[in-house]
Amino acid sequence: MSEEGTGVSEEFGKEFWEERYRGHAAAGARRPNPQLITEAGGLPPGTALDAGCGEGADAVWLASRGWRVTAVDIAATALRRAREHAQALGDAVASRIEWIEADLTTWAPAAGHFDLVSTHYVHPAAARDALFRRLAASVAPGGTLLVVGHHPSAPQAHVSHAAAREVHFTAEEIAAGLDPERWDIAVAEARTRSVTTRDGREIVLRDAVLRTRRRLDGHV
Ligand SMILES: C[S@@+](CC[C@H](N)C(=O)[O-])C[C@H]1O[C@@H](n2cnc3c(N)ncnc32)[C@H](O)[C@@H]1O
Numbered sequence: 001m002s003e004e005g006t007g008v009s010e011e012f013g014k015e016f017w018e019e020r021y022r023g024h025a026a027a028g029a030r031r032p033n034p035q036l037i038t039e040a041g042g043l044p045p046g047t048a049l050d051a052g053c054g055e056g057a058d059a060v061w062l063a064s065r066g067w068r069v070t071a072v073d074i075a076a077t078a079l080r081r082a083r084e085h086a087q088a089l090g091d092a093v094a095s096r097i098e099w100i101e102a103d104l105t106t107w108a109p110a111a112g113h114f115d116l117v118s119t120h121y122v123h124p125a126a127a128r129d130a131l132f133r134r135l136a137a138s139v140a141p142g143g144t145l146l147v148v149g150h151h152p153s154a155p156q157a158h159v160s161h162a163a164a165r166e167v168h169f170t171a172e173e174i175a176a177g178l179d180p181e182r183w184d185i186a187v188a189e190a191r192t193r194s195v196t197t198r199d200g201r202e203i204v205l206r207d208a209v210l211r212t213r214r215r216l217d218g219h220v
Contacts, residue, residue, distance in 0.1 A: 148208065
């Protein structure tokens with residue numbers, strides 16, 4: 001995978017995301033990502049990292065299923081809402097989640113630590129490959145890495161930002177950055193689904209989904 005920048009990293013920096021969250025009301029009890037439910041629903045609870053957790057729906061879902069979750073995002077507004085959402089569900093859920101405000105392009109999770117590392121629609125552009133390498137390195141032996149993003153073949157209509165095209169990826173591109181002797185690929189595919197936007201429009205999304213398991217002897 002290329003380490004070269006796409007020139008859009010600053011456009012997708014902290015200010016971009018803060019503005020985006022400030023610009024709309026809290027999502028409240030938004031449902032977790034469907035690919036998370038499909039891919040992680042059968043895993044036994046352990047320690048999880050939600051990288052780029054946004055308003056926390058995935059972290060809350062994992063915690064409510066018994067996972068101890070570290071949830072990281074660059075946007076303070078999103079994290080405040082996420083924390084409030086978790087607290088409203090009670091201590092059993094809230095106490096299982098640690099919220100961390102950090103820039104994933106520089107923040108380094110503990111190596112070999114998490115039973116599940118999950119990241120959905122985080123596209124830091126220039127630092128993407130290095131980010132996914134660090135996330136992979138933080139998966140414990142026997143643990144799962146789940147990467148979901150917008151697939152390049154997604155319909156043009158839903159791309160709200162021209163530069164966004166440059167940060168889409170396929171599951172195969174992300175898998176290519178993992179040592180095949182250390183990782184077993186369980187799922188690497190594109191999936192199409194329909195969603196209703198905040199303003200009530202029906203749009204079609206195409207997800208790139210990579211689920212891979214680090215072998216028990218798979219040192220990074
Ligand atoms: C499209 S949203 C997805 C949020 C959530 N994962 C979901 O699926 O609903 C992308 C999220 O990644 C976060 N993010 C983007 N770049 C980041 C970075 N460099 N470090 C940490 N978080 C980042 C944004 O603040 C935002 O919450």
